[in-house]
């Protein structure tokens with residue numbers, strides 16, 4: 001792929017990140033693999049496949065692309081769109097078993113919320129190895145004989161990811177705003193687009209300075225007031241912004257009734273940007289929109305066998321296992337983003353979610369429905 005093509009995929013992929021972007025599934029050769037070469041698997045989200053291929057440049061291996069409905073691996077796995085069935089299907093139908101003499105497949109760790117390693121082994125004979133969270137760490141992981149450092153297992157939200165997320169939010173909103181303003185108020189089009197991009201960038205790039213406030217009182221909320229989960233607050237902010245502008249225009253003698261719908265639209269666009277589901281746009285918090293953010297992972301110590309699967313799939317480094325065979329503990333549990341991966345993978349069914357009301361979300365339900373149906377799965 002030429003540099004221009006790569007750049008185009010990256011830019012379009014980033015701007016349209018919130019939309020599904022499917023690409024072909026199947027098995028693909030990277031470099032000159034032979035029968036002993038590693039086999040890696042990812043979902044068919046175009047941007048991810050592109051990044052995995054780029055990370056694997058200079059490596060000889062096979063890349064399996066499973067059907068994740070054009071959605072990134074983590075969202076697809078937690079939403080039940082990248083499942084055991086999809087992984088089994090690509091392992092059995094792609095012909096990869098004829099190309100290698102081993103049965104080890106490396107899956108992205110973030111797929112652990114939706115794909116059960118035990119079931120894959122039982123149905124196909126392939127052993128699942130959980131790879132790193134980010135594609136950029138794959139070469140180091142392969143060179144270290146499939147060993148992950150703690151950093152390779154953890155999600156983070158560095159400036160480049162924040163920049164991407166700001167663009168992913170600003171682009172569709174500015175597109176809609178531009179279409180509306182084009183015929184309605186053309187002079188305000190460029191100032192509105194600049195306002196949308198500027199606000200979006202400010203929200204995401206300044207994230208480290210206010211992130212600690214997003215977890216106040218144990219409740220996950222969005223950007224201060226501006227979260228859809230905060231009820232009518234957006235309407236209140238919209239009203240205040242509109243009244244402020246109208247008040248100013250009356251005082252300055254420029255008020256006209258004809259201009260009022262325009263200000264209504266412009267202030268609505270601003271409130272829309274400020275209403276970004278900020279926590280849900282980061283990998284380090286749960287969405288402010290879902291009840292799931294109140295769930296707490298609980299350990300049944302009588303069942304825990306100290307196998308450590310939970311520790312190896314947790315993207316927030318919540319677990320500590322003192323030694324093999326000992327009961328696992330969760331000292332930094334506050335970091336949990338309720339992805340459910342530990343519960344899905346625990347072979348002893350020692351983990352489950354509890355709601356502050358005392359209701360329980362058992363492992364079987366988490367495995368079956370993932371994070372769909374929201375609070376309706378509680379018993």
Ligand code: SF4
Pocket residue numbers: 299303304305306307308309310311321327328345346347348349350351
């Ligand atoms: S909770 Fe489950 S996966 Fe974690 S150490 Fe105990 S038995 Fe293993």
Ligand code: SF4
Pocket residue numbers: 297313314315316317318335336337338339340341342343
């Ligand atoms: S402890 Fe929380 S963040 Fe870690 S794997 Fe379990 S549900 Fe996910």
